[in-house]
Amino acid sequence: MNDNDRALCATTAGLLRASGALALWGLALAFIAALVLALTGRSLPSSAWFIYAMVGLIGLPERYLTLRLALVASLFEGLVQGAIASPSALDNSLEKLGLRRSSDGPRPLADRVLEARKLMQRHGIVVVVQTVLFAMALAMQDWR
Helix, strand or coil, rough: CCHHHHHHHHHHHHHHCHHHHHHHHHHHHHHHHHHHHHHHHHHHHHHHHHHHHHHHHHHHHHEEEEEEHHHHHHHHHHHHHCCCCCCHHHHHHHHHHCCHHHHCCCCCHHHHHHHHHHHHHHHHHHHHHHHHHHHHHHHHHHCC
Protein backbone atom coordinates (compact mmCIF):
# COMPACT_ATOMS: atom_id res chain seq x y z
CA MET A 1 0.00 0.00 0.00
CA ASN A 2 1.22 3.48 -0.82
CA ASP A 3 0.97 6.58 1.35
CA ASN A 4 -2.24 7.79 -0.29
CA ASP A 5 -3.95 4.45 0.36
CA ARG A 6 -2.80 4.49 3.99
CA ALA A 7 -4.11 8.03 4.39
CA LEU A 8 -7.46 7.02 2.88
CA CYS A 9 -7.68 4.04 5.24
CA ALA A 10 -6.77 6.17 8.26
CA THR A 11 -9.31 8.83 7.32
CA THR A 12 -12.02 6.23 6.79
CA ALA A 13 -11.25 4.58 10.12
CA GLY A 14 -11.47 7.97 11.82
CA LEU A 15 -14.78 8.73 10.16
CA LEU A 16 -16.21 5.38 11.24
CA ARG A 17 -14.97 5.89 14.82
CA ALA A 18 -16.66 9.30 14.86
CA SER A 19 -19.98 7.59 14.26
CA GLY A 20 -19.62 6.17 17.76
CA ALA A 21 -21.37 9.24 19.16
CA LEU A 22 -24.38 8.44 17.01
CA ALA A 23 -24.22 4.84 18.23
CA LEU A 24 -24.36 6.02 21.84
CA TRP A 25 -27.43 8.12 21.03
CA GLY A 26 -29.18 5.13 19.46
CA LEU A 27 -28.33 2.94 22.44
CA ALA A 28 -29.58 5.61 24.85
CA LEU A 29 -32.89 5.93 22.98
CA ALA A 30 -33.47 2.17 23.04
CA PHE A 31 -32.54 1.96 26.72
CA ILE A 32 -34.79 4.88 27.72
CA ALA A 33 -37.68 3.46 25.68
CA ALA A 34 -37.30 0.09 27.40
CA LEU A 35 -37.12 1.81 30.79
CA VAL A 36 -40.27 3.84 30.07
CA LEU A 37 -42.10 0.68 29.05
CA ALA A 38 -40.92 -1.19 32.13
CA LEU A 39 -41.82 1.56 34.58
CA THR A 40 -44.93 3.15 33.08
CA GLY A 41 -46.03 0.80 30.33
CA ARG A 42 -49.45 0.06 31.79
CA SER A 43 -50.39 3.71 32.14
CA LEU A 44 -49.36 4.69 28.60
CA PRO A 45 -51.83 5.04 25.76
CA SER A 46 -51.54 2.09 23.41
CA SER A 47 -50.17 4.24 20.58
CA ALA A 48 -47.35 5.59 22.77
CA TRP A 49 -46.65 2.10 24.12
CA PHE A 50 -46.40 0.73 20.58
CA ILE A 51 -44.04 3.50 19.44
CA TYR A 52 -41.78 3.10 22.50
CA ALA A 53 -41.67 -0.62 21.71
CA MET A 54 -40.68 0.20 18.12
CA VAL A 55 -37.87 2.46 19.35
CA GLY A 56 -36.58 -0.38 21.50
CA LEU A 57 -36.86 -2.94 18.71
CA ILE A 58 -35.13 -0.66 16.22
CA GLY A 59 -32.29 -0.66 18.74
CA LEU A 60 -31.48 -4.24 17.70
CA PRO A 61 -30.51 -3.52 14.08
CA GLU A 62 -28.89 -0.30 15.30
CA ARG A 63 -26.61 -2.37 17.57
CA TYR A 64 -25.81 -4.72 14.68
CA LEU A 65 -24.83 -1.80 12.45
CA THR A 66 -22.73 -0.37 15.30
CA LEU A 67 -20.85 -3.64 15.60
CA ARG A 68 -20.27 -3.78 11.86
CA LEU A 69 -18.99 -0.19 11.86
CA ALA A 70 -16.58 -1.01 14.69
CA LEU A 71 -15.33 -4.07 12.80
CA VAL A 72 -14.81 -2.15 9.56
CA ALA A 73 -13.03 0.68 11.41
CA SER A 74 -10.66 -1.79 13.05
CA LEU A 75 -9.99 -3.46 9.69
CA PHE A 76 -9.08 -0.11 8.12
CA GLU A 77 -6.86 0.62 11.12
CA GLY A 78 -5.19 -2.77 10.60
CA LEU A 79 -4.42 -1.82 7.01
CA VAL A 80 -2.93 1.49 8.14
CA GLN A 81 -0.79 0.00 10.89
CA GLY A 82 0.44 -2.88 8.75
CA ALA A 83 -1.18 -5.58 10.89
CA ILE A 84 -3.06 -6.49 7.71
CA ALA A 85 -0.53 -6.52 4.88
CA SER A 86 -2.85 -5.75 1.97
CA PRO A 87 -6.49 -5.63 0.93
CA SER A 88 -6.10 -9.09 -0.63
CA ALA A 89 -4.81 -10.46 2.70
CA LEU A 90 -7.86 -8.89 4.32
CA ASP A 91 -10.12 -10.62 1.79
CA ASN A 92 -8.45 -13.97 2.49
CA SER A 93 -8.98 -13.54 6.24
CA LEU A 94 -12.61 -12.55 5.77
CA GLU A 95 -13.18 -15.59 3.54
CA LYS A 96 -11.68 -17.92 6.14
CA LEU A 97 -13.97 -16.43 8.80
CA GLY A 98 -16.99 -16.86 6.53
CA LEU A 99 -17.58 -13.11 6.30
CA ARG A 100 -16.92 -12.89 2.57
CA ARG A 101 -17.50 -15.18 -0.39
CA SER A 102 -14.45 -16.21 -2.38
CA SER A 103 -16.43 -15.79 -5.60
CA ASP A 104 -16.76 -12.03 -5.04
CA GLY A 105 -13.25 -11.35 -6.37
CA PRO A 106 -10.89 -8.53 -5.40
CA ARG A 107 -12.28 -5.10 -4.58
CA PRO A 108 -10.48 -1.78 -5.06
CA LEU A 109 -9.85 0.29 -1.95
CA ALA A 110 -12.16 3.03 -3.22
CA ASP A 111 -15.05 0.53 -3.31
CA ARG A 112 -14.29 -0.54 0.25
CA VAL A 113 -14.37 3.06 1.42
CA LEU A 114 -17.64 3.68 -0.42
CA GLU A 115 -19.22 0.61 1.20
CA ALA A 116 -18.03 1.78 4.64
CA ARG A 117 -19.63 5.17 4.06
CA LYS A 118 -22.88 3.54 2.93
CA LEU A 119 -22.88 1.42 6.09
CA MET A 120 -22.39 4.55 8.16
CA GLN A 121 -25.24 6.28 6.34
CA ARG A 122 -27.57 3.32 6.94
CA HIS A 123 -26.71 3.47 10.62
CA GLY A 124 -27.45 7.19 10.64
CA ILE A 125 -30.83 6.62 9.01
CA VAL A 126 -31.74 4.00 11.62
CA VAL A 127 -30.84 6.37 14.46
CA VAL A 128 -32.80 9.23 12.87
CA VAL A 129 -35.85 6.96 12.60
CA GLN A 130 -35.39 6.00 16.25
CA THR A 131 -35.18 9.66 17.23
CA VAL A 132 -38.30 10.65 15.30
CA LEU A 133 -40.28 7.76 16.75
CA PHE A 134 -39.07 8.59 20.25
CA ALA A 135 -40.19 12.20 19.83
CA MET A 136 -43.58 10.98 18.58
CA ALA A 137 -43.93 8.69 21.60
CA LEU A 138 -43.13 11.57 23.93
CA ALA A 139 -45.75 13.72 22.25
CA MET A 140 -48.37 10.96 22.47
CA GLN A 141 -47.76 10.11 26.11
CA ASP A 142 -50.39 12.48 27.44
CA TRP A 143 -53.03 11.82 24.78
CA ARG A 144 -56.04 10.11 26.26
